[in-house]
Amino acid sequence: MKSENIKNVxxxxxxxxxxWSPIEIVNLTFGxxxxxxxxxxxxIFQSETWLNINKGLLTEQQAKAQYQRHWASAxxxxxxxxxT
Numbered sequence: 001m002k003s004e005n006i007k008n009v010x011x012x013x014x015x016x017x018x019x020w021s022p023i024e025i026v027n028l029t030f031g032x033x034x035x036x037x038x039x040x041x042x043x044i045f046q047s048e049t050w051l052n053i054n055k056g057l058l059t060e061q062q063a064k065a066q067y068q069r070h071w072a073s074a075x076x077x078x079x080x081x082x083x084t
Contacts (some may be wrong), residue, residue, distance in 0.1 A: 043071065 014020040022041040026032055032040055044050060044067070053063045 007069075011017070021038045022045045026037045026044065028038075030040060048068075049058065049063050049070070052058045053060070053074045058066070077081045
């Protein structure tokens, strides 16, 4: 196969290069614990918004706006999800 035929390269970084722990991310970002963390992690990381950002259909800015709009009370600090 010639290199000019390669259009995309996909790297699987979930627990391969970077540890992926949604509940721990929620704990550290929002200061929640236990069932509250589990529920919030599910609402964030299994949402249509999260799936669309992973597919490249949304920018970070668009995702932040959607999270703030849909879950403003639970995610007052949605901006923290995208700080580096």
